[in-house]
Amino acid sequence: MIGSVLTPVEYLGHWSINAVRSLGRAGYLTAGALRALRNVEIWGPRIATQLYAVGVASVPIALFIATFTGMVLAIQASYTLTGAVPIYLVGALVGKSMILELGPVLTGLSLAGRVGASTAAEIGTMRVTEQIDALETLAYDPLAYLVVPRVLAGLVMFPAVIVLATAVGILAGWSASLALLDMSSTEFVRGLRLFFEPGDIRFAAIKSMSFGLIVTGAGSFYGFHAKGGAGGVGVATTRAVVASSLLILVLDAFWAVVLL
Amino acid sequence: MSIELRGVRRAFGQHEVLKGLDLEVLDGETLSIIGFSGAGKSVILKHIVGLLQPDTGEVIVDGQDLSELDLESLNELRRDIGYVFQFAAMFDSMSIADNVAMGLRRVPGLYDEEIASRVRECLALVDLEGVEDQYPSELSGGMLKRAGLARAIATRPKYLLYDEPTTGLDPVTLTVIDRLIVRMKEELGVTGVVITHDMDSAYRISDRIAMLHDGRVLISGTVEEIKASDDVLLRSFIDGRPELAEKAS
Numbered sequence: 431m432i433g434s435v436l437t438p439v440e441y442l443g444h445w446s447i448n449a450v451r452s453l454g455r456a457g458y459l460t461a462g463a464l465r466a467l468r469n470v471e472i473w474g475p476r477i478a479t480q481l482y483a484v485g486v487a488s489v490p491i492a493l494f495i496a497t498f499t500g501m502v503l504a505i506q507a508s509y510t511l512t513g514a515v516p517i518y519l520v521g522a523l524v525g526k527s528m529i530l531e532l533g534p535v536l537t538g539l540s541l542a543g544r545v546g547a548s549t550a551a552e553i554g555t556m557r558v559t560e561q562i563d564a565l566e567t568l569a570y571d572p573l574a575y576l577v578v579p580r581v582l583a584g585l586v587m588f589p590a591v592i593v594l595a596t597a598v599g600i601l602a603g604w605s606a607s608l609a610l611l612d613m614s615s616t617e618f619v620r621g622l623r624l625f626f627e628p629g630d631i632r633f634a635a636i637k638s639m640s641f642g643l644i645v646t647g648a649g650s651f652y653g654f655h656a657k658g659g660a661g662g663v664g665v666a667t668t669r670a671v672v673a674s675s676l677l678i679l680v681l682d683a684f685w686a687v688v689l690l
Numbered sequence: 691m692s693i694e695l696r697g698v699r700r701a702f703g704q705h706e707v708l709k710g711l712d713l714e715v716l717d718g719e720t721l722s723i724i725g726f727s728g729a730g731k732s733v734i735l736k737h738i739v740g741l742l743q744p745d746t747g748e749v750i751v752d753g754q755d756l757s758e759l760d761l762e763s764l765n766e767l768r769r770d771i772g773y774v775f776q777f778a779a780m781f782d783s784m785s786i787a788d789n790v791a792m793g794l795r796r797v798p799g800l801y802d803e804e805i806a807s808r809v810r811e812c813l814a815l816v817d818l819e820g821v822e823d824q825y826p827s828e829l830s831g832g833m834l835k836r837a838g839l840a841r842a843i844a845t846r847p848k849y850l851l852y853d854e855p856t857t858g859l860d861p862v863t864l865t866v867i868d869r870l871i872v873r874m875k876e877e878l879g880v881t882g883v884v885i886t887h888d889m890d891s892a893y894r895i896s897d898r899i900a901m902l903h904d905g906r907v908l909i910s911g912t913v914e915e916i917k918a919s920d921d922v923l924l925r926s927f928i929d930g931r932p933e934l935a936e937k938a939s
Contacts, residue, residue, distance in 0.1 A: 556781075559777065559779060559782075560775050560776075560777065560779035561779050561780075561781055561782070563736070563741050563773075563775070563779065564773070564775060564779040564780075564781070565792075566739075566740075566741055566768070567739050567741070567768055567771065567772075567773040568768070568792050568793040568796065568841075569765035569766075569768045569769055569793065569796045570792070570796065571761065571765075
């Protein structure tokens, strides 16, 4: 009887302790990574590789998602905007939705899968095969070698990929409007420009940078704390993708409240 | 005294692995540490190179207390310590040459030509010429161990730590590795600490042998002293007779 009453309490206690422990570890890793920024001679030579892995290699999947999102958005907008609502608002809806929400969030989520998983798997494998220990014995700061170049690449390349994907999404919506919705370019562009604010780009860029930080940071964190063998790496990878996906949605709401 | 551990205690969660361990490694000698699996032998090596810190006690290497060193000073000291990992721990995304060069790239004032020449020299020392451009996944277990040794000696360290260097090797490769360990001492003058379960190997390579049990050094001595010892746990380990260990406990 007592056991059955205590079990949820114990569970809550364990959960709380683990949550505090994880927060402590994340803080420790963050502080270490900030300190490691001064070791430019370690992370500097690795930055180009990471810019490519995080950014350039993510472009195809980001553009694929953006293209279909832009097309579907235009078709659904025309379906919704019927009757007295002017058709040129399709352009406004596609542009505003892609820039403020769908471009950053859908691209961010897809990169959470691609970049977050590969970061956690690579660092996790290095952890369980003692390669991170080997780095330390060879006088390398593993945070400078593994974490800093990835996080910096995320901060730079997420906004770049997201801006590109957003532009392609809008172009796809435009093309779909011309081909399928009997709209002219003039109408689409009129709608696109109607509610466009330059601040929207700033909003999307800030959001994207925070997504880049979270995805590469979560991947590094879970990879660094991977335990055991292949199973441990699998757990770390799953956790990294789930955590970064959830945090992207939380950050999305946060920036909407703070910046809009 | 080149390496000294004084009163080292280290627990992982509730499980205390080292319980006030005292250990000395003399300058220029090769000390083998033996003991049952899970006794904490590898934990000792990780303390010596600063990968783990003791809960209490002191780890002194080359006259420096590791707990008093900042990261920069610790890395300076690590250039004098080579670590040969049990499963080699080679960086699998790099060629063997790049693996061996990793430590050298952290040495100030070394140019690419000098690094390349040092890599060739180290690979030759472990009889691994011609594998510079291969990747770790392309090498056999014995070759990987030798490549790991080449990486460990590349910075010409004063100390070499070997974590089960011969485990899982065939008898011929095992002898090759043993000879290399002896060569490291004789030709490079390094002080060595070897974790091993293989008593034949320990007898061949060691100046002294220490047995770890229950978080402390149970017994230590020269090869002859260890061979002549009638300590029940030591005999149980050496002769592979678990009934002796059960009686003793």
